[in-house]
Amino acid sequence: MCRSIRRLKIGGFFFLILLFYSGAGAYDIEPYTNVLALKTNTRLNLVFCPLSYSGKKNFQEDVQVLIKSLRNVKPFNALSNSSFYYINLSKEEAGVVFKPSQDFPPIRVRKDFINSLSFKLKSTCKLIILDAQGSVSCAELSSADKLSLITIGRNRYKNKDSFAKGFLHELGHSLGLRDEGPNSEAALCPPGPPNCAATQEEAQRLWGDLTGKGERVGYFNGCCGNKNYFRPTVASLMNNPDEASDFGPVNERFLRKALTPKSILKNNKKSLT
Numbered sequence: 001m002c003r004s005i006r007r008l009k010i011g012g013f014f015f016l017i018l019l020f021y022s023g024a025g026a027y028d029i030e031p032y033t034n035v036l037a038l039k040t041n042t043r044l045n046l047v048f049c050p051l052s053y054s055g056k057k058n059f060q061e062d063v064q065v066l067i068k069s070l071r072n073v074k075p076f077n078a079l080s081n082s083s084f085y086y087i088n089l090s091k092e093e094a095g096v097v098f099k100p101s102q103d104f105p106p107i108r109v110r111k112d113f114i115n116s117l118s119f120k121l122k123s124t125c126k127l128i129i130l131d132a133q134g135s136v137s138c139a140e141l142s143s144a145d146k147l148s149l150i151t152i153g154r155n156r157y158k159n160k161d162s163f164a165k166g167f168l169h170e171l172g173h174s175l176g177l178r179d180e181g182p183n184s185e186a187a188l189c190p191p192g193p194p195n196c197a198a199t200q201e202e203a204q205r206l207w208g209d210l211t212g213k214g215e216r217v218g219y220f221n222g223c224c225g226n227k228n229y230f231r232p233t234v235a236s237l238m239n240n241p242d243e244a245s246d247f248g249p250v251n252e253r254f255l256r257k258a259l260t261p262k263s264i265l266k267n268n269k270k271s272l273t
């Protein structure tokens with residue numbers, strides 16, 4: 001599920017209003033321990049924030065499941081420039097920073113809180129709210145260079161595998177991948193690059209160079225909730241996460257490029273010529 005730009009603007013307006021409320025308490029943002037965190041050329045800062053968890057241990061176990069899932073899927077498994085953090089808000093602080101909503105996203109976050117994350121990290125990041133009692137997951141359709149919000153409703157998932165795949169799906173949205181699903185939730189995503197084409201001509205332009213190399217990439221009907229649109233693979237984490245084990249070659253290429261610092265891309269290009 002992803003949110004359109006229109007919804008994003010509505011959210012932004014709400015954030016502005018909340019900005020004038022009284023300040024949130026002080027909070028700490030801590031590097032997540034026991035994981036590799038290279039600060040040089042960091043492109044992927046993930047900040048995990050618990051909501052309604054009964055204990056810190058349960059939250060930490062869940063975060064470990066998600067980090068492990070990143071280590072096991074392409075292209076994240078080959079990235080050395082990711083950093084992971086967590087925030088632990090008191091119940092009172094969480095009550096000030098987060099507000100439940102009937103619309104998307106199901107939880108609104110104070111804009112000054114989000115801005116302070118960038119300030120503290122001196123970089124952009126993805127804020128991931130793990131809602132222990134929620135059952136709705138969603139993410140803004142965003143990009144690697146923008147700060148954006150991911151909400152994971154923990155109750156939605158029947159087991160750890162499903163939970164991890166649901167997270168990867170939403171993370172894909174927050175980095176720019178479109179919903180390849182056939183349902184009405186997927187229809188919230190407009191078609192476009194890199195993985196959903198409104199016409200076959202557009203599909204050929206977007207990923208035609210990857211067809212014919214193995215059997216996976218082609219022009220398959222159904223994407224962004226419309227059976228007439230095209231997607232590049234039959235199964236993908238951006239389609240039905242439970243029935244897929246990876247993002248597929250087209251999405252992996254896009255993510256690899258989006259998460260690789262420009263300086264490294266340039267050097268690779270030089271060494272190829």
Ligand SMILES: [Zn+2]
Pocket residue numbers: 001002169173179186
């Ligand atoms: Zn989706």
